Amino acid sequence: MILEEYINELQQNGKITTITNKISKNLEIAGVLKSLEPQPVLFENIKESEFRVTGNLFCNKKQISEYFEITTEEIIPTLTRAIEERSEPKQTDKAACQEVVEDKVDLDKIPILMHNKVDGGPYISSGVVVAADPEFGQNLDFHRAMQISKNKMVVRVVRGRDFHKFLERNGEVDVAFCIGNTPEVLIAAATSVETGINELEIANALRKISVTRAKTVDLMIPADSEFVLEGRIILEEKHDEGPFIDLTETVDVIRQEPIFEVKKITHRKTAIWQGLLPGRDEHKILMGMPREPTVFRKVKExxxxxxxxxxxxxxxxxxxxxxxxxxxxxxxxxxxxxxxxxxxxxxxxxxxxxxxxxxxxxxxxxxxxxxxxxxxxxxxxxxxxxxxxxxxxxxxxxxxxxxxxxxCTKTMDTKGKSFDKAKFPEVDLKKYLGE
Ligand SMILES: Cc1cc2nc3c(=O)[nH]c(=O)nc-3n(C[C@H](O)[C@H](O)[C@H](O)COP(=O)(O)O)c2cc1C
Missing domain, CATH: 3.40.1670.10 (UbiD C-terminal domain-like)
Structure with missing residues (x-):
């Protein structure tokens, strides 16, 4: 689903705060998102950019279950089913994310947010990364990326995960950073499944999506993303990454991480940038919740x-x-x-x-x-x-x-003791207190 269409639905139902006053992408937007959390927000007037910004859309299981029109209890079974019953998305040549193909790459035109004073720079924190390996095919995951120039970013790559494997095997990997996505894509990207499974098929099993071919890299990307940054990550071209306030709300150290050279930017005509507050509710739910079905499956096995x-x-x-x-x-x-x-x-x-x-x-x-x-x-x-x-x-x-x-389960042999909480008699209070 196109994120803007979902935002329109929220607006019709009075479920999103729209801020029309001018606001800066440097610290101010992050401050407002934190103050209003978990209320969704749309910022319409950004000092440094012509694009709008949104955030706090999917901060808890209630907001996510409302999106999928299920109950919160149905989330784990729904995710488990989507992982097991993956299906191929349909392909399109007319993708919303490619309505505008920018001639020049200039990351300064995009409202990449500076979240905290201690951060090393402005960060993309909601970027779903599509990458591929000749043997394993496509993979989808998240990588935070710190802007270091008009066309370069430095990307945090956790060792041992699929994307790191791809980089180690190939030295350099073409990528598409897709920003501005609805939960089927966000959640699929955050699942950890066997290497070789294309998580876009999990997204499609959660809710039907379309994919399209990226303009300059050989990758199939979600067609409805608001923005796509195409380019290449080279393992040995490194730069300081961080500091960054991460999931535990503590400062993550500066590391030497690979550089992402952005070669093409495409976006929707009325594209909206998706902010995601590092360490706060939306980051937490997207990290933890997609692991719950995996834990469930492993315990069941x-x-x-x-x-x-x-x-x-x-x-x-x-x-x-x-x-x-x-x-x-x-x-x-x-x-x-x-x-x-x-x-x-x-x-x-x-x-x-x-x-x-x-x-x-x-x-x-x-x-x-x-x-x-x-x-x-x-x-x-x-x-x-x-x-x-x-x-x-x-x-x-x-x-x-x-x-x-x-x-913390009860022993089968209770040795004569009870582990259960006492149940007090249920009474009709009206009988004793009156009407
Ligand atoms: C909001 C968010 C941000 C994340 N940021 C990073 C990151 O910067 N670097 C990284 O390696 N993993 C990051 N992750 C975790 C990976 O996306 C996650 O471990 C993924 O499920 C691994 O996928 P894989 O099993 O395909 O390797 C992030 C996850 C979320 C939800």
Whole structure:
């Protein structure tokens, strides 16, 4: 779906704040988005650019489920189905994202946002990157990119992921940064599936999309994106990247990262730039939520009756996972932990709960841990494994960390004690207090 059409729908339903006063892309837009979060915002009058800017569109599961016209409970099954039942998007020669093909590349004309004073420069934070490898075909993922000149950016490439593999195998890789997308493309790009799966097929299974051939690189790109920056990333051409406030809302260090030379810019006639506040709700939901079906699948593969998975916001929507299971065997909790760690390699702490615990309530989760967990038998420690580069407490450079799982399920043998919360008598208060 074209993002502007969705914004029009939000406007008709009074669900978006439109700001017509002049505003700067340097810090001011980020400040307003943070203050109004999770309210969607459209900025119509940008000091430095003729284009409009939007943000806060998909900050939580409610906004995402409303987009797909499903309930929040249906999100994990819907994503799981889309990963399993991928389908090829239809191709078009008349793509919205290519309505305008710019003659000259000038990144200064685009409202690339400066989010925080400490950041090393203006950053693209909502960029869905299409890339390809001769053997594995196309891949879709996110890469933040810091502007360093009118036609160059430096791109953060996390080691070990598909795009890094492509760069290592080929030395240089053609890319298309697609900005201004609706959730089927955003979520598909954030899933982590086997190398060789084209995530555009996951997007198409979530909601029908069209793809088109990029103008200067041999890639099929989402036809409805608002902007596309085409070019090449060269592994050995590096530049300082950062500092940058990242997912944990702490400052990520400066690294030497590859340069992206932008060779062509295309966009819709009335293109709207999609802002995404680093470290805040929209970033968090796009990181954590697409991992929930992967964790779910890996726990299920171990024969566990898994009911729900929540990658919790308190753990930066990345490092902490809560799982709900229907326990049938004594070691189901530990097995679920093993499965979950294999489904989300960046997770540091994972908890498993019984079906009577609300895994969205911090208080209930703490209660279950207080009353059902014994460290000598219910603790799983994974000493010094690669974890998340985003965790400031992991070893910088190597990502080495100690992971820990907590089996907070009841033991099958209750030894005469009860693990269940007492239920008080239900009364009709009117009978005692009057009308
Ligand atoms: C908003 C957002 C920003 C991200 N930024 C980066 C980034 O700068 N560099 C990176 O390597 N991964 C980044 N990621 C994570 C990857 O996109 C993610 O790990 C992806 O699922 C990996 O895909 P793959 O399994 O195809 O390699 C970001 C994810 C999101 C949702």
């Amino acid at each position: 171990r024969g566990i009756d898994v009911l729900d998975v929540n990658i919790t916001p308190g753990g930066a929507s990345w490092l902490h996972v809560a799982i709900k299971i229907k326990k049938k065997n004594e070691d189901d909790g530990i097995q679920a932990l093993e499965g979950a760690f294999s489904g989300h390699k960046s997770a540091k702490h994972i908890w498993v709960y019984d079906e009577d615990i609300d895994i969205y309530s911090d208080e209930e989760r703490e209660w279950a841990m207080a009353t059902r967990f014994q460290a000598d038998i219910d603790l799983l420690i994974k000493d010094q494994e690669p974890g998340s580069s985003l965790d400031p407490s992991a070893e910088p450079g190597t990502k080495m960390t100690t992971k820990c799982g907590f089996d």
